[in-house]
Amino acid sequence: MFCYQCEQTAKGEGCDKIGVCGKKPDVAALQDLLIHAVKGLSVFAVEGRKVGVVDSEP
Ligand code: SF4
Known part of the structure; x- marks a missing residue:
């Protein structure tokens, strides 16, 4: 185990x-x-935003 999460x-x-x-x-x-x-997942979100993909859910 190795943890340095906090x-x-x-x-x-x-x-x-x-x-x-x-x-x-x-x-x-x-x-x-x-x-x-x-x-x-954030990589895809950033790239999607660049081409106009937005999440309409709040
Ligand atoms: S969350 Fe913090 S205290 Fe808990 S194992 Fe990880 S580093 Fe240690």
Whole structure:
């Protein structure tokens, strides 16, 4: 496990066994995966906006 998803991270470097917040390795990995996926999605959103694609939902 390696997690540096917040300011409470162990020693200011990263929690590497279990989170000081109690987060388990599987949750940290899934959150990393979620952020990675959202970053990828944002690439398409930016490119879509350039060609006039907009989301009409608020
Ligand atoms: S495991 Fe918890 S305390 Fe540690 S960096 Fe991640 S979110 Fe913060």
